[in-house]
Amino acid sequence: MCQATVSVTLLGFLLISAIAAPTKKEDVEIYRFHINSTVTSRYAITVITSRVVNQHSESKEINFQVKIPKNAFISKFRMTIDGKTYDGVVKEKEAAQQQYSQAVARGESAGVVSSVGRTLEEFKTSVTVAANGKVTFELTYEELLKRRLGKYELLINAQPMQPVADFKIDVYIHEDPGISFLEVKGGLNTEELANAVTTTRSGKEAWVHFYPTREQQTMCKSCTETGLNGDLIITYDVERVNPNGDWKISNGYVAHWFAPMGIQQIPKNVVFVIDRSGSMHGRKMEQTRLAMQRILGDLASDDNFGLIIFDSHVDVWKQELLQATESNVNLAKSFVRRIEDQGATDINSAVLKGVEMINRHPREGSASILILLTDGAPNSGVSNPERIQANVKEAIGGKFALYCLGFGFDVNFDFLEKMALENGGLARRIYEDSDADLQLQGFYEEVATPLLHDLQLNYEGASNLTQTEFGLYYNGSEIVVAGEITDNSLESFKVEVVAFSKSKKVKYEETVSLRDLPEVPPQHENFTQRLWAYLTVKQLLRKELTLKGEEKEAAKKEALDLSLKYSFVTPLTSMVVTKPQESDTQVAHKPKEGEERGRCHDCLLVSQGRRGGPVGGGFHILAHSPPVFHPAHSPPMSHPGLPGLQAMPVRPAMPVRPGISGISDYEVAEHQDYDYFFQIEPQSADFVTMNPRPTKISQFQMTSLPLPPANSVRFLISSSSQPKPLCYDIPLASKIRLLADPSSQFSMNGELTLYGGKGFKQIAIHYKTNHHLTISTSGINYSDGQNAVNFVWGQEPTKHEADSVSVILRNNEVDVTIGSVRVVFLLHKEDRDVFLWPAIRQQPKHGSLQGILAKTDVQYEKLLGSRIKINNQEESASLSTATDYRLHSAPSVECWLVRLQFALQGELSDFTVSQL
Numbered sequence: 046m047c048q049a050t051v052s053v054t055l056l057g058f059l060l061i062s063a064i065a066a067p068t069k070k071e072d073v074e075i076y077r078f079h080i081n082s083t084v085t086s087r088y089a090i091t092v093i094t095s096r097v098v099n100q101h102s103e104s105k106e107i108n109f110q111v112k113i114p115k116n117a118f119i120s121k122f123r124m125t126i127d128g129k130t131y132d133g134v135v136k137e138k139e140a141a142q143q144q145y146s147q148a149v150a151r152g153e154s155a156g157v158v159s160s161v162g163r164t165l166e167e168f169k170t171s172v173t174v175a176a177n178g179k180v181t182f183e184l185t186y187e188e189l190l191k192r193r194l195g196k197y198e199l200l201i202n203a204q205p206m207q208p209v210a211d212f213k214i215d216v217y218i219h220e221d222p223g224i225s226f227l228e229v230k231g232g233l234n235t236e237e238l239a240n241a242v243t244t245t246r247s248g249k250e251a252w253v254h255f256y257p258t259r260e261q262q263t264m265c266k267s268c269t270e271t272g273l274n275g276d277l278i279i280t281y282d283v284e285r286v287n288p289n290g291d292w293k294i295s296n297g298y299v300a301h302w303f304a305p306m307g308i309q310q311i312p313k314n315v316v317f318v319i320d321r322s323g324s325m326h327g328r329k330m331e332q333t334r335l336a337m338q339r340i341l342g343d344l345a346s347d348d349n350f351g352l353i354i355f356d357s358h359v360d361v362w363k364q365e366l367l368q369a370t371e372s373n374v375n376l377a378k379s380f381v382r383r384i385e386d387q388g389a390t391d392i393n394s395a396v397l398k399g400v401e402m403i404n405r406h407p408r409e410g411s412a413s414i415l416i417l418l419t420d421g422a423p424n425s426g427v428s429n430p431e432r433i434q435a436n437v438k439e440a441i442g443g444k445f446a447l448y449c450l451g452f453g454f455d456v457n458f459d460f461l462e463k464m465a466l467e468n469g470g471l472a473r474r475i476y477e478d479s480d481a482d483l484q485l486q487g488f489y490e491e492v493a494t495p496l497l498h499d500l501q502l503n504y505e506g507a508s509n510l511t512q513t514e515f516g517l518y519y520n521g522s523e524i525v526v527a528g529e530i531t532d533n534s535l536e537s538f539k540v541e542v543v544a545f546s547k548s549k550k551v552k553y554e555e556t557v558s559l560r561d562l563p564e565v566p567p568q569h570e571n572f573t574q575r576l577w578a579y580l581t582v583k584q585l586l587r588k589e590l591t592l593k594g595e596e597k598e599a600a601k602k603e604a605l606d607l608s609l610k611y612s613f614v615t616p617l618t619s620m621v622v623t624k625p626q627e628s629d630t631q632v633a634h635k636p637k638e639g640e641e642r643g644r645c646h647d648c649l650l651v652s653q654g655r656r657g658g659p660v661g662g663g664f665h666i667l668a669h670s671p672p673v674f675h676p677a678h679s680p681p682m683s684h685p686g687l688p689g690l691q692a693m694p695v696r697p698a699m700p701v702r703p704g705i706s707g708i709s710d711y712e713v714a715e716h717q718d719y720d721y722f723f724q725i726e727p728q729s730a731d732f733v734t735m736n737p738r739p740t741k742i743s744q745f746q747m748t749s750l751p752l753p754p755a756n757s758v759r760f761l762i763s764s765s766s767q768p769k770p771l772c773y774d775i776p777l778a779s780k781i782r783l784l785a786d787p788s789s790q791f792s793m794n795g796e797l798t799l800y801g802g803k804g805f806k807q808i809a810i811h812y813k814t815n816h817h818l819t820i821s822t823s824g825i826n827y828s829d830g831q832n833a834v835n836f837v838w839g840q841e842p843t844k845h846e847a848d849s850v851s852v853i854l855r856n857n858e859v860d861v862t863i864g865s866v867r868v869v870f871l872l873h874k875e876d877r878d879v880f881l882w883p884a885i886r887q888q889p890k891h892g893s894l895q896g897i898l899a900k901t902d903v904q905y906e907k908l909l910g911s912r913i914k915i916n917n918q919e920e921s922a923s924l925s926t927a928t929d930y931r932l933h934s935a936p937s938v939e940c941w942l943v944r945l946q947f948a949l950q951g952e953l954s955d956f957t958v959s960q961l
Contacts, residue, residue: 072101077211079934080201084218086293086300087190087525088576089199091117094934095182099174107174109182112165112202118579119168119614121185122622123937127178130926130937133620135612137605141619165202170622183936187613189579192282192304192523193491196226199279203233203255208262208272214255215933216279222291223284227251232275237265242277245842245855253279254856289540289555296765297530298573299507303542303553304523308496311547312411314366314445315344316351316399320419320452322390323356329420329452329477330386336485337381343486343493344369349411351402352377355395356388357425366406389425392417393433396447400440410547412495412517413445418475418485420452422460430460438467446470446516450488453477459590467591469516494520497544497551502526505539511580518544527577535559571765578611586616758797758804759927761940762903762948771903771913772927772940773948780958783808784896786889789864790814793896794961795883804873804880804930809961812863816850819961820870822879825859827852838872857933865889873930882930897949897956905941913941920947 077096082089091113099105113119122133174180190197201214218224227246233255234242241257255277257265262272283291290303317340319333344350348369352362362380367373396417403413427433441447447468449461452475462472475484497518504510510528518524530538542553585604592600601617608615757774764770775781778799785792795808810818815830825836829847836843836854843854853860857872867887873880885898906914913922925942928935945953 072099072105073107074098074100075205075207075209078203078205078209078213079211080203080214081932081934082199082201082214082216084190084199084216084220085572086220086291086576087192087197087302088187088572088579089117089190090120090185090187090572091201092932092934092936093182093184094936095205096179097174097182098179099176102176104173104175104178106171107180108169108171108206109184110167110169110204110206111184112167112204113184113186114188114200115166116191117186117188118582118608119184119186119620120612121183122168122620123183124172124622125181125183125937126172126174127180130939131622132939133622135609135614135618135620137609138617138619141621165200181937183934187575187579189525189576189583193521194487195521196280196282200231201277201279202275203277204272204274206271208259210259212257212259212262212273213933214253214277216251216253218251218253218279218281220249220281220283221293222286223249224251225282225284227253227279227281229253229277229279231278232266233257233273233277235265237261243842245853247844247853251281252855253277256856287555289542289553292538292557293573294530294538294559295573296571297533298527298577299504299530299538300525300527300573300576301502301504301540302523302525303502303518305496305518305553308520309547310345310520311495311498312345312347312349312408313493313495314349314403314406314408314411314413316353316366316402316415318353318355318395318399318415318417319384320390320392320395320417320421321354321356321384321386322388322419322421323386324390324421324455325386325452329481330384332482333418333452333485334381334384336482336489338378339482339486340489341369341374341377341381343489344374345493346370349406349408350377351399352380353395353399353402354384355391355398356386357391358388359391359394359398361398361402364402366402390419390421390423391426392419392423393427393436396433396437397440400437403445404440412498414492414495415441415445415447415470416450416489416492417447417461418450418452419461420456422455422457430457434460434464434467437464441468443469448472448488448492450475450485452481463590466587491522492517492519496520497546500524500542500544503541503543504528505541506531506535507538509577509581511577512584525576525580527573527580529577575611578607579613582607582611582613582615760897761927761929761931761938762900764903764905766904767907770927770938770940771905771922771948772925772938772942773945774942775897775945775953779953780961782896782956782958783883784866784868784885784888784894784898786864786866786894788891788893789889791864791866793866793868793883793898794958795881796961798878798880803875803878803928804882806880807961808870808881808883810861810863810868812850816848816863818850818852818861818863820859820881822872822881825852825854860886862887871930871933873935875935884931900949903948907941911941913943913947915947916950918947920944 075095075097077094079094080091081094082091093111095109095111097107097109099107124131168184170182172180190199199216199218201216203212203214205212218227224246227244229242229244238255238257238261241255241261243252243254243256245252257273262268263270265273268274285304285306288305288307290301290305292302293300317337319337321330325333341350346369349366350369351366354360354362362377367377396415399415399417403415422428423430423433427436437447445468447465448470449465449472451458451461451472454474454477456474458472458474465472473488475481475488478484495517498516500515500518502513502515502524504513504526507528508531511526513526515524536559538557538559540553540555540557544551544553582604585600585607589597589600589604604615605617607613608618612620614620757776759772759774762771762773775797777797780794780796783793783795790813791811793808793810795805798804798806807819807821809820810816812818815828817828817830819826822838824838827834827836827845827850829850834845834852836852836859838857840854842856845852849864851860851862857874859870861868861870865887866889867885869884869886871882871884873882883898885901888894888899888901903915908914908919911922911924912919920943922941922943925940926937927940929938949956
């Protein structure tokens with residue numbers, strides 16, 4: 046696929062100044078490190094949150110460094126520094142690169158995503174935080190888990206760089222067909238950490254929690270004095286009762302997972318083309334011999350196979366394809382053991398010879414595969430990569446698949462990838478390591494058992510579909526197709542899969558009743574659309590590699606547009622996080638919609654001699670943007686209001702005080718070493734003039750996003766049609782109707798905390814006449830009218846089930862299902878505040894629901910300026926932030942703040958109750 050391209054070109058830029066001096070470990074404390082991963086129908090969204098405090102008496106550079114799967118797209122990054130949030134913006138790569146280059150020229154730090162091995166990429170960034178200041182980093186990435194050898198694998202890496210008091214990994218998996226097995230492994234699931242890992246399964250759901258103590262984080266095999274360093278790997282598969290696959294339809298998008306079982310294996314015609322050139326000398330050749338011994342031993346008895354070895358010459362073991370009988374396999378193993386490295390690399394002749402062998406031996410009811418293994422670039426015979434690709438494509442003619450394995454990093458992987466994709470296969474890198482032979486064998490196992498060939502998937506009532514034609518379907522894999530529903534009024538949806546098995550043409554048909562599909566929880570309603578976008582971008586990036594001219598540009602543009610729309614960091618985009626410049630009072634309240642808010646360029650910060658600069662009177666330049674001074678001397682500067690102004694020598698692109706090379710009002714107001722702020726006008730390298738009115742620091746007017754008032758709690762309402770949710774405030778101590786369904790006699794009410802303004806102190810649920818559940822910050826009490834059950838926060842995970850009621854207590858959350866409603870109640874602890882927050886996971890979709898949580902999605906229109914329109918009503922809104930306590934990570938979310946009456950379309954009295 047496109048992993049090689051991603052690892053080289055995927056960039057995330059943090060355009061924020063940073064102190065270059067290293068940070069001592071004891072200066073900075075990570076007091077919270079949470080990883081929260083939610084997997085819905087194989088689509089995983091993972092959020093990494095790190096909260097850090099600078100305990101030093103000076104400003105310090107704080108690093109954020111995490112590893113994510115290569116197959117994933119970063120979709121969100123934000124920093125919150127002392128209550129102020131900076132969001133990442135995904136931009137076209139060229140635009141981001143220009144901004145990145147400008148930042149580097151100013152001496153600023155930048156975050157970069159780079160490859161760190163076979164399956165991971167590393168995201169690194171840093172930011173300067175004031176003494177005793179706090180910063181929260183939050184990174185979100187998304188990926189579709191790929192089924193290989195009968196299982197999905199979710200890989201989570203944890204390396205916080207120090208022991209953390211509040212360290213948690215939480216994984217939630219929901220699969221409608223049911224989970225057939227689940228296993229937790231990896232370097233973090235060791236004997237020493239066994240009691241830190243808990244796993245719970247219940248039909249369609251599974252939970253994995255990893256909560257190591259601070260002591261455990263330094264004592265395990267994968268631990269050091271700097272804390273944990275390893276992977277948590279969760280493998281699982283789903284039940285496959287329906288041979289037609291399973292479905293998910295929500296918000297106008299459909300996804301179909303197809304992986305039939307119980308099909309007879311198709312015999313293979315497989316030719317192995319093995320590079321024996323001089324660069325394969327040593328361990329690479331030894332491992333190739335060992336892997337081929339195992340692969341040959343795994344051939345099915347009705348497979349036909351051939352062997353080709355090449356350097357500058359091509360040698361064929363046997364001119365004909367032979368059946369994989371025991372004697373033929375033993376002869377082939379003996380031949381492989383005698384392969385010696387020598388000569389150059391003629392890939393063109395070798396691959397064309399393999400194509401010729403397969404074409405000479407057509408066999409009804411079989412599937413042909415050509416596998417190339419090489420460690421270098423073509424340098425003998427036809428050596429032009431494009432010419433080789435054209436020759437191979439013409440020779441194969443779409444009749445079978447070519448798979449290319451690139452051994453090591455000297456190989457021209459882009460060349461191999463395009464050649465494989467043009468011929469219905471894929472390319473994979475084999476890493477030079479002690480287990481390279483197992484990597485080779487593992488790849489072969491994925492393609493060893495073809496079950497169907499020439500598949501065509503047809504959908505009646507859908508458009509904008511992802512790939513629907515597949516050359517081969519292998520045992521243990523899965524085909525995923527997604528698209529848009531063309532008519533939302535359809536009551537049913539029809540699918541037809543036509544393919545060929547070993548002996549006949551087969552057809553899978555099903556008409557799916559949309560009413561019978563499982564309901565999608567409100568918080569997951571958009572995942573089908575994002576899965577479609579993810580798949581589409583991935584496939585367009587692969588397709589773009591094989592196209593030319595206008596078709597190539599069209600595919601690239603479509604992939605870019607989708608990447609920007611869904612905020613995916615792809616090979617075509619980059620994420621930019623810029624600390625915004627606070628404008629002065631003349632313009633601070635009139636931002637243009639979508640305008641990039643930049644830093645202060647051509648700025649100067651000046652201190653009197655008594656502070657910050659050399660002692661001795663006069664005024665001294667402490668920082669400037671951009672660096673305009675000559676390295677050898679200070680330019681003559683003067684200002685009538687500041688007698689004796691001097692400039693301190695400075696090298697280009699190196700500010701005098703690191704961290705202030707790009708100056709914003711916010712930074713100016715924060716740093717008390719500065720007395721005056723100037724706009725400067727560079728005239729030449731030797732002379733700088735300043736505007737005639739220096740501004741004293743104390744005169745700066747600061748603007749920031751408003752926080753919730755101290756006497757209220759802020760709520761969020763998501764919007765599927767807009768990038769930002771709405772938010773509104775409710776006064777403290779109110780008793781609120783959260784959710785009520787009169788038709789099922791369900792009601793849920795909550796009482797907000799009296800102090801602190803963050804959440805609920807108590808929530809009560811009533812169902813029918815006899816079921817009563819009360820959840821408070823001290824415990825949980827449930828009664829069915831005859832028996833009572835009590836739980837205490839912090840006790841061992843517990844599950845209680847009764848008539849239409851399920852209560853599952855886990856660490857800091859209780860999962861409640863009553864009738865057709867499912868709510869997860871989270872217990873949050875922030876500083877000294879302890880409070881509850883309800884997160885609706887499932888609720889009826891009829892229109893008679895009542896309460897502030899009944900509306901899970903608001904449709905609003907963003908008008909000019911800061912006007913919001915709902916149901917033909919308009920009102921001014923202000924850009925603000927809210928904490929999303931529906932998630933354990935409690936991320937800060939940017940939102941449009943409106944009045945409660947406008948958001949809920951009613952008065953507060955409509956949603957209050959006299960008693961819980």
